[in-house]
Amino acid sequence: MxxxxxxxxxxxxxxxxxxxxxxxxxxxxxxxVTDLLKLADSQTKKMWEDLKLGYTESLGLPLLREEVAKLYSGIQADDVLIITPEEGIFIAMQCLLTKGNHVIAVHPGYQSLYVIAESLGAEVTKWQPDEKNNWRFDPAFLEKNIKPNTKLIVMNFPHNPTGSLASKEDYQQIVTIAKKNNVHLFSDEMYRLLEFDPSNRLPSAVELYDKAISLFGMSKTFGMAGARIGWVVTKNKTLYQKMATFKDYTTICSSAPSEILSLIALRAKxxxxxxxxxxxxxxxxxxxxxxxxxxxxxxxxxxxxxxxxxxxxxxxxxxxxxxxxxxxxxxxxxxxxxxxxxxxxxxxxxxxxxxxxxxxxxxxxxxxxx
Ligand SMILES: Cc1ncc(COP(=O)(O)O)c(C=O)c1O
Missing domain, CATH: 3.90.1150.10 (Aspartate Aminotransferase, domain 1)
Known part of the structure; x- marks a missing residue:
């Protein structure tokens, strides 16, 4: 590669x-870790004390997947694959894209959101926000730039680096355009739940569209980047299976201590x-x-x-x-x-x-x- x-x-x-x-x-x-452990309930406290550093379940600790699913509406633990956030982007792109595909991705942006696609031979169109309009990503850009070979739209709200958060109307329009064109939607939601006014919180893309993949994790919102725990969520079973199988070639399974610490944090969210x-x-x-x-x-x-x-x-x-x-x-x-x-x-x-x-x-x- x-x-x-x-x-x-x-x-x-x-x-x-x-x-x-x-x-x-x-x-x-x-x-x-000492402060986090003070937030543990009796079940997770015992899990931490009894923890053995063996391999873990490849899809992720079942209790953690259940806790993650509660962050979304209409999502089950079976739709959740525990990964490291950066790994989630890598795996999703590997499983979705091939040479000759076209991708529309937010730019400026977290580099792996478009460079992995390019490295796989996909053509990437960069979707840039308008600074004069509060860094708005105009959904009309998507309509204009979708081609017959467009396979994927990549969005990221709240956005790194501008902090841009789409309006609910724009967000809905992005999802509608993806649906209308039968295009997958990769939604990087790493900064979600940090809306200063909760009424501005957007739904997760997986709650709106079966061909969406949402990425979230413990690094930003929870202040646990060193745990290296995140997850991709999708209702698309074929894609889920493909991503889960791909994980055998990246980390196989996630870190045992980090999974329990993440479970503690999610329960004390x-x-x-x-x-x-x-x-x-x-x-x-x-x-x-x-x-x-x-x-x-x-x-x-x-x-x-x-x-x-x-x-x-x-x-x-x-x-x-x-x-x-x-x-x-x-x-x-x-x-x-x-x-x-x-x-x-x-x-x-x-x-x-x-x-x-x-x-x-x-x-x-x-x-x-x-
Ligand atoms: C938008 C976005 N996506 C994904 C990641 C990757 O997260 P992690 O560093 O926890 O793997 C980052 C990290 O900066 C990010 O800003």
Whole structure:
């Protein structure tokens, strides 16, 4: 398989653990195992204490699959395949696509959502949002670009990196277009359940369409990226079976401790998500004030969900040089839009972490002196 390097991951690999601060992380702070275990009920506490580090069930721990199914309406444990989130994208693309297929995928975006398709010989049309219209992905673009060989539409709401969340009408229209054209829909929902106003929460694509595959997991919303647990959900039994069989060539089965920790977290989801949302809202209010103070230097679209946004630099400096300068002078890591192959004017900020107020202060001192 010939695949180009994952630019964002390569950038993070270079700096993530050697830079003093991060102001571009997309996850909520990682939970300490001791804190998580305090949330365990008697059943999961015993499971943790009795845990043996053998192989696990290939489709995922049955109790975990049951708990995952409860996040959706009309979904059974049998529709859930436990994987690592990145693995889920890889497996789904391998099982859906072949040379000569056409794919429409959100861009800028998490690189594997379009590069794996390209590496399989599929032609990818990039579906870009309109920054002037709150980073809206216009469903009309799909109508115009669907071809007879279009096999798949890839969407991602809340969106990495812009934070864009489709309106319910637009979302419904995307699903309708996929149905009308009998096209599969891969819906990356990694930042779901972090809607600042719950009334803006979109249904999961699998609740609306039998040819949809939804991806979600513990990394972002639950602050458990190190558990490496996620899931793909689909009602399409043939595709489900194909993906489950493919997993024998990636991880075979998921990590035993991580499955139990994920089960504990899902059962305590209200406590965990409320805590994360309170932190996010506090950080977002600070960012809002920050961007108002410096509106001659940056413009931004305030997101409605998730942990990231994609401000624009209004000065003459390009965003790659800006991010490099910020990192060298302040020890703060922010991500230039060049890692998304998008342009050289934007950068990604993350606001899911506890230390955002502290880091933003350091960033502001730098901006003041500039
Ligand atoms: C939109 C999106 N999808 C998938 C992933 C992959 O998640 P994980 O790193 O947990 O495998 C990420 C991670 O950044 C992401 O932002």
């Amino acid at each position: 010939d695949i180009e390097p994952f630019a964002l991951e390569r950038y993070f690999a270079k700096y993530e653990f050697s830079t003093k601060y991060s102001l571009s992380s997309s996850d909520c702070d990682g939970w300490a 209200d406590t965990i998500i409320q805590k994360h949302l309170a932190r996010i809202k506090r950080n977002l209010a600070l960012l809002d004030k920050f961007f108002k103070r410096y509106k001659n230097i940056f413009s931004w679209v305030k997101p409605k969900a998730g942990t990231i946004c994609f401000p624009k630099l209004l000065t003459n400096q390009n965003s790659f040089d800006f991010c490099e300068e910020v990192r060298k002078q302040t020890g703060i890591l922010i991500l230039p839009s060049t890692v998304y192959g998008y342009d050289n004017n934007h950068f990604r900020l993350g606001f899911g972490r506890e230390n955002v107020p502290e880091v933003l202060k350091v960033f502001e001192e730098y901006v003041e002196e500039k």
